[in-house]
Amino acid sequence: MKAIGVEPGGSGPRVLDVPRPEPSAGEALVRTLRVGVDGTDHEVIGGGHGGPPPGEELLVLGHEAVGVVEEAPDTGFEPGDLVAPTVRRPPPAGQNEYFRRGEPEMAPPEATVERGIDGAHGFMSEYFTSPAASLVAVPDGLARWGFLVEPVSVAEKALELARASRSSFDWQPETALVLGNGSLGLLAVAMLAGEFDVSCLDRKDRPHPAIDIVERLGGAYLDARETPVAAVPDHHEPADLVFEATGHAKHAFESIEALAPNGVAALLGVPGPWRFEVDGGRLHQRLVLSNRALVGSVNSGPRHFRRAVDRIESFPDWFLESYVSRVVDVDSFPAAFETNDQMIKTAVEFDTP
Amino acid sequence: MKAIGVEPGGSGPRVLDVPRPEPSAGEALVRTLRVGVDGTDHEVIGGGHGGPPPGEELLVLGHEAVGVVEEAPDTGFEPGDLVAPTVRRPPPAGQNEYFRRGEPEMAPPEATVERGIDGAHGFMSEYFTSPAASLVAVPDGLARWGFLVEPVSVAEKALELARASRSSFDWQPETALVLGNGSLGLLAVAMLAGEFDVSCLDRKDRPHPAIDIVERLGGAYLDARETPVAAVPDHHEPADLVFEATGHAKHAFESIEALAPNGVAALLGVPGPWRFEVDGGRLHQRLVLSNRALVGSVNSGPRHFRRAVDRIESFPDWFLESYVSRVVDVDSFPAAFETNDQMIKTAVEFDTP
Numbered sequence: 001m002k003a004i005g006v007e008p009g010g011s012g013p014r015v016l017d018v019p020r021p022e023p024s025a026g027e028a029l030v031r032t033l034r035v036g037v038d039g040t041d042h043e044v045i046g047g048g049h050g051g052p053p054p055g056e057e058l059l060v061l062g063h064e065a066v067g068v069v070e071e072a073p074d075t076g077f078e079p080g081d082l083v084a085p086t087v088r089r090p091p092p093a094g095q096n097e098y099f100r101r102g103e104p105e106m107a108p109p110e111a112t113v114e115r116g117i118d119g120a121h122g123f124m125s126e127y128f129t130s131p132a133a134s135l136v137a138v139p140d141g142l143a144r145w146g147f148l149v150e151p152v153s154v155a156e157k158a159l160e161l162a163r164a165s166r167s168s169f170d171w172q173p174e175t176a177l178v179l180g181n182g183s184l185g186l187l188a189v190a191m192l193a194g195e196f197d198v199s200c201l202d203r204k205d206r207p208h209p210a211i212d213i214v215e216r217l218g219g220a221y222l223d224a225r226e227t228p229v230a231a232v233p234d235h236h237e238p239a240d241l242v243f244e245a246t247g248h249a250k251h252a253f254e255s256i257e258a259l260a261p262n263g264v265a266a267l268l269g270v271p272g273p274w275r276f277e278v279d280g281g282r283l284h285q286r287l288v289l290s291n292r293a294l295v296g297s298v299n300s301g302p303r304h305f306r307r308a309v310d311r312i313e314s315f316p317d318w319f320l321e322s323y324v325s326r327v328v329d330v331d332s333f334p335a336a337f338e339t340n341d342q343m344i345k346t347a348v349e350f351d352t353p
Numbered sequence: 354m355k356a357i358g359v360e361p362g363g364s365g366p367r368v369l370d371v372p373r374p375e376p377s378a379g380e381a382l383v384r385t386l387r388v389g390v391d392g393t394d395h396e397v398i399g400g401g402h403g404g405p406p407p408g409e410e411l412l413v414l415g416h417e418a419v420g421v422v423e424e425a426p427d428t429g430f431e432p433g434d435l436v437a438p439t440v441r442r443p444p445p446a447g448q449n450e451y452f453r454r455g456e457p458e459m460a461p462p463e464a465t466v467e468r469g470i471d472g473a474h475g476f477m478s479e480y481f482t483s484p485a486a487s488l489v490a491v492p493d494g495l496a497r498w499g500f501l502v503e504p505v506s507v508a509e510k511a512l513e514l515a516r517a518s519r520s521s522f523d524w525q526p527e528t529a530l531v532l533g534n535g536s537l538g539l540l541a542v543a544m545l546a547g548e549f550d551v552s553c554l555d556r557k558d559r560p561h562p563a564i565d566i567v568e569r570l571g572g573a574y575l576d577a578r579e580t581p582v583a584a585v586p587d588h589h590e591p592a593d594l595v596f597e598a599t600g601h602a603k604h605a606f607e608s609i610e611a612l613a614p615n616g617v618a619a620l621l622g623v624p625g626p627w628r629f630e631v632d633g634g635r636l637h638q639r640l641v642l643s644n645r646a647l648v649g650s651v652n653s654g655p656r657h658f659r660r661a662v663d664r665i666e667s668f669p670d671w672f673l674e675s676y677v678s679r680v681v682d683v684d685s686f687p688a689a690f691e692t693n694d695q696m697i698k699t700a701v702e703f704d705t706p
Contacts, residue, residue, distance in 0.1 A: 106644055271637050272638070273635045276631070
């Protein structure tokens with residue numbers, strides 16, 4: 001069968017011919033429909049993050065998938081069921097407490113592998129197998145958009161952690177600031193727009209489809225070149241919730257200044273090392289005197305996938321249609337990996353949804 | 354009656370002769386027994402934090418008090434009841450949402466005054482008045498130690514926020530690192546020692562009573578000159594919970610390195626501005642990839658006072674006896690404000706408990 005693999009840091013993704021996998025007991029064989037591409041894929045391709053399974057040179061890409069169960073005996077799934085797979089699996093050393101608790105998303109990096117990212121092959125192939133416990137049911141109506149369940153679930157988990165951090169008092173948030181209107185930031189805007197007065201900060205020039213989407217969702221677009229993160233409270237309004245989706249490390253610190261009293265910033269980006277100066281005394285003081293918090297979040301688990309399914313069902317059709325810039329079939333796969341400032345979200349289609 | 358007041362930044366505390374206050378409806382008149390002194394008092398005395406009520410030059414000090422109700426008609430309190438007062442009161446502008454919700458501890462700085470600290474007279478006087486709703490009952494057995502209810506309550510609130518931030522998953526913390534074994538740090542060690550494998554970092558030389566207390570509580574003392582905060586995981590063990598009680602701004606950032614995966618650092622210190630360089634990329638990445646959190650916390654409310662009463666009742670007698678270094682009567686009050694490296698906690702006694 002066809003798969004899209006990469007030698008990290010090498011010459012880019014290519015189509016491989018690999019054997020169709022055989023499901024073990026408790027596993028399902030899934031026929032792949034669509035697999036999304038995101039920033040993590042680009043980091044893996046560039047060699048900056050993750051890598052192939054131990055002893056292998058190539059990694060099959062893809063961690064945002066939707067597919068149809070082909071066979072799944074004794075698993076609770078039936079052939080024809082639409083499913084999205086979670087990403088984390090136990091590491092070569094075997095099960096550990098995080099997987100036993102059903103919370104692989106809380107495993108530290110060394111206690112997990114991530115399919116399509118780090119240490120395990122992904123879902124960019126005509127078929128994949130997965131333990132049934134790592135598959136989440138997707139309604140038939142979401143066949144085209146089910147590859148968005150994974151990225152939305154990542155945002156759901158970050159929101160869950162942020163809310164939990166404010167759960168010991170009567171938090172009444174009204175305003176949210178999303179840093180970045182890339183593919184993850186826009187999902188966060190769509191997710192938060194129903195409940196928050198939401199704004200989204202980036203440094204894109206108009207006209208841009210991502211700015212149009214923010215505004216059509218009812219959000220305010222803030223240009224970081226005119227309104228730096230720390231100036232958002234003065235230029236616009238303080239944020240009860242900041243949702244960082246840029247990986248720009250200064251944002252993690254500047255978000256403390258953007259917060260309203262008792263606010264929380266959820267951090268999702270993954271920057272590399274970068275030394276810079278901060279007014280650490282002022283930031284520390286502001287965290288304390290106004291009960292502010294910073295919460296890091298990575299990955300997501302089955303309950304976040306289920307919540308993401310509900311969330312996507314609540315998104316308007318126009319949003320999904322505008323958000324997904326390009327879906328290409330396997331033979332045209334390079335177009336899904338092109339980086340182009342006007343592109344928001346791309347996917348590779350293995351079979352017609 | 355006698356009161357201990359100060360002109361912030363002036364020549365230090367002195368005894369004033371002020372009128373005995375008259376309780377309004379809903380208020381209690383309280384005869385003061387003991388009032389503790391902490392780092393905040395020293396900041397107020399030095400002029401670095403807080404100040405007198407609007408239009409006044411002197412501030413009556415004291416925010417850690419225990420006393421006996423003298424009169425409190427129609428309040429639920431009876432003459433003879435032992436009480437500890439909370440610190441925050443509505444600002445001159447009047448009630449606001451935080452006070453209406455019963456969560457003054459979540460008010461931002463501009464939405465509250467703090468008795469004995471900022472904008473309202475404190476409890477260092479022979480009598481004080483307080484709305485009954487801002488008094489918490491203290492059992493008779495705690496007459497000598499009731500002035501510790503306020504500082505313990507501040508630690509309880511920080512612990513509550515820290516736990517809440519980890520409440521969306523199955524957090525199973527085992528290790529705690531307290532930064533600073535000053536008066537607040539030692540209370541945190543005593544509070545955490547029953548549940549956590551606790552260590553406490555400072556830069557004091559042995560022999561020192563604070564180090565002795567840490568070790569007698571079963572904690573490990575770490576010398577910051579040998580084990581910097583960021584090296585604690587390598588030299589000792591990673592901390593599921595960091596409790597920062599130093600106000601040293603670099604600790605807020607270094608604590609991210611000291612944390613175990615899924616750990617949280619509660620920040621309580623209040624530093625002034627201080628610019629320094631951090632590896633912000635690395636810190637941001639570590640927050641995200643291991644689901645770490647930083648939670649600032651200030652002040653405390655009635656429920657934290659009630660929890661603090663229970664907590665102090667659980668402390669061994671030897672701890673309370675060793676922790677309180679010196680209690681002096683009003684006429685010897687300067688001895689309670691002496692700063693001396695061997696001193697842990699001091700209080701002024703207005704009447705015999």
